[in-house]
Amino acid sequence: MSSLSGLRVLQLVDERTVDAGRILAELGAEVVVVEPAGGSPLRDEPPFVSDEPGPERSLRWWAGAAGARSIELDLEGDGLALFDALLDASDLVLEGRGHALDAVDAGWDARGRTRPSLIWVSITPFGRNSVRADDPATDLTLLAGGGPVWNCGYDDHSIPPMRGKGNQAYNIGAMYAVIGALTALAHRDRTGRGQLVDVNINAACNVTAEHVTYNWLVVQSVMSRQTGRHASSAPTAPVQVRCADGRYATTGVLPRSPAEFGRLRAWLDELGLLDRLPEAVFLDLAARRTETVEMVDVASDPEVAAILAAARDAMTLIASELPAYDFYVASQQHGFPCGAVVSPDEAFEDPQFAARGFVHEVDHPELERPYRAPGVAYVFSASPCPAPERAPLLDEHRDELLGSMLTREDERWIRRQR
C-alpha cells in the first residue's frame, strides 16, 4: 500500500499541473488526466521519440503524465455532465486555469464549492485574484519576474542573467501545489471537509531565491549574480574549477577546522602537488592552530586571509589536476564536500542512484521496447512508491473510468435503498 493509495485525483492537465500530478501519482494516488478534445497541448511539446512529433511521442508528456489515466472531455461543449460524474468520484482536483475555468462553469465556483469534501487545487501564474490573472506567462517569464533569474549568470554583466532549464518555475509551483494538497488532505482526514487551495507560481518563485530574498527583507542589501556561485553584494572568490578533462567541478565550502587543513595538506602531498603550492605552509599553520578558521575574520586577520587563500588555491590546484568526476569522489573521500558538474543524463547514470532503486524500467508496448526513467526522491519504508506506468494514450481509459463510475453510482443507489 502506498501513501496515497485510494486517493482519487482529477487533473485538468496542462504545463502548470502536470508535475504536481506526477508527484501525487508517485505517492500512489489514482490520477486521472482530463484532456481537451484533440488531446493536451503538452502532447505537442518536444522532444519527441526519435524526433518524430505525434500525440503519443512527446517526452515532456511521458515525463509528466506517467502513472496517470486519460479521458478526453470537451468542457466547453458536452463534456460537463461527465466531468460532474468524475468530480463526484474524486477527492482532489488539480487545475491550472483559475477563473478562465470558472468562465466556462467548470471551475471552483460552479463545481468545487458545492462539493464540501472536495479539495480543489488551483495553480496559476499570479494567483486567482491577481490583477495580472489574465496576463500571459511562461516558465521563462515567471522565473525572470520571480527572482531566480536575477540570481543566476556570469561575473560579466554584459551577459544576460540566466534561466536554468527544466521548467523550474513549474516545478516550484508543483512542489507547493502538492504541499498545499496534502496539507488540505490532513485537514480533511480530521474533519471531512475539503477546500480551495490557491497556488501562486510567481509568489512561489519569490520565496525560492534563498539569501537574495532575505538579505533584501532584513537589510535591503542587493545580491548580484556571479559565475557558478552564490550571488553576492560584493564579489567573492570563484568556487568552480575547470578540471583536467575540461569538465567543471564546484569546490564547495572552505575548510574551517585544524584537522581539515591537515587533511587538505596531506591530500596535496598524496598527489605529489606540495611543490607546486608554496602557500601550503599556511595549511600547516592552520593545522597547528587550536581554533577554527572563521571566514568573518578574513578582513581583520591577515593570517586567516592567507590560510583561506591557500586552502582555495590548494583545492583549485587539485581539481585542475584530476578529471572532474574523480576529483568529486576523491574530495568526498578526503572529507571535503565538492561536486562534479554533470549533465542530467550523466547524473542519472551514476551508480549511486541505481543502487537506491531510483532507476525504473517502464514498459511501453506501443514503443515495442521498455525504457528507463527516473524514480522518486524518497524511500518510504512502510508505504512504498509505485513505479508509475507509461503515460496514458489519449482517452485510453474512458471505458474503464466510465465503468468504475457506474459501479460507484450503483453502490450509492443500493445504499440509498437500504
Next chain:
Amino acid sequence: MGALDHIRICDFGGQLAGAGATKLLAAFGAEVIRVEDPTTQGRWDMMRVVGPYVDERRGVDLGGGFNNHNVNKLGVTINLRAPEGPALLEKLLAVCDVVTENFAAGVLDRLGFGYEALAAIKPDIIYVSNCGFGHTGPHRSFKTWGPVVQAVSGLTFNNGLPDEEPAGWGFSYMDHGAAGFMAIAILAALHHREVTGEGQWVDLASTTAGITMQRTAVLDWTVNGRPSRRPGQPNGNHADFDAMAPHNIYAALGDDRWVALACRDDDDWRALCDLVDDDDARAGRFSGLAGRLEHQDQLDEIIGRWVGGREAGAAASELVAAGVPASVVKSPRERIDEDPDLDAWGLFPSVDHPLMGEVRVEGVPLHFSETDWSIDKAAPLLGEDNDRIFRELLDLDGAELERLRSEGVV
C-alpha cells in the same frame, strides 16, 4: 483552526534544506520544536550565526536567515552527550508525531536515535531524514550543500551558455527543493498513518530530487540516446528542446536591465511582430517556428534592437498588453516591494523578534479558503522554550529542570 494543529514535530532539521520544510508545516499550525545543542561549541543550527544582521550586534539569536526559516517554531536545547540528555529527548519523542533531520547520513543513528530506536520509543512515529544521497548506495557517506546537490544532479550544467563555464544557480536552489520534498514526505506519511495507524522512516535524497526536476532531459537520453552534453548545449536562455522562438532575455535601456520574452506560438509571434513594427521581422522566414529557430540569431538581433531602445518596465508592459509573455528580470526591490499584488497576498509578513525588532520574513505562496496559514512569531532564541516544553509538556518540576540546566543537559 490550523490544518496541522494536531501535529507535533521534533525537529533536528537545520539550515534551509531542513528548517524550510517544517517552517511550512508550522505556518499551517503544526507545533514544531527545534531541538538544538546547548553547548557553546557551535553545534546549534549554523544559520544562527550567519547574516544578514539588523545592526552591528552578533550572536546566536541574531542571524536573519535563521529567523526567516524558523518562524512559528519553538526551540529547546538538549545536550545529547550529557548523561541525562538522551533520556530527556526520549521523553520528548514519546509525545511527538514526527521526527525530522537533515544531518549527514547516519548521524542521528550514531547519537542513538536511528529509526529502530525511535520506533521503540513511539511505535507510530514518522521519521523523515533528508540528506544529499540518502542512507543507501555507495555515496551515502558523501556530504553536500545546495551547490553540490545542484552540480551532481545536472541542474548546474543546464544553466549557462554553450561552450562556456556553467553559470549554475546563484543560490541554493536545491535547499528549497529538498525542503519542499521533505514537507511532501512528512505530509504523505502523516496521511498513511491516519489511514493505517502505521509510522515509518522516509529516507529523502536531495540529489535524486534534483534529477526528478529534469525528467524530460533524462528521457531524451534514455529514449533517444541524446545526451545533454553536446555542441550548442546548454543553449543559454533559448527554449528547452527548441520548443519556442523567440525565447530569450534582452538588454533594455540602463545599466544591467533585462527583459525576458517568449513566443509560445505563431499567434504570439504575430502579436510581437505588430508591436515591433520592423520590416525585417515581417520576413517570411520567421513566420513558422522552424524558420524562427533556424534564424534565431537574426531574430534575437531584431528583438534586441526593439527592447534595447526602451526602458525595461515599459517594454515588458507593452509586450504583455499585446499578449506576449514577458517580464523584467526583476531586482529584489522590484519583485518584493513593488510587485502589483504580493502585498495583498501577504507574501512577506513581519514578525516581532525580541532582539531584532520587527523583521520581514518569507510567507507561503498558497492560500486556503478554510484553513489558511499564518506567521506571527519570530524564530526561537536558543533554548527559548525550555521551560514551556520541559515543564508544561514533559512535566518536569522546576527543581529538576534547574538541575538539568546546571549540569549542562539543557
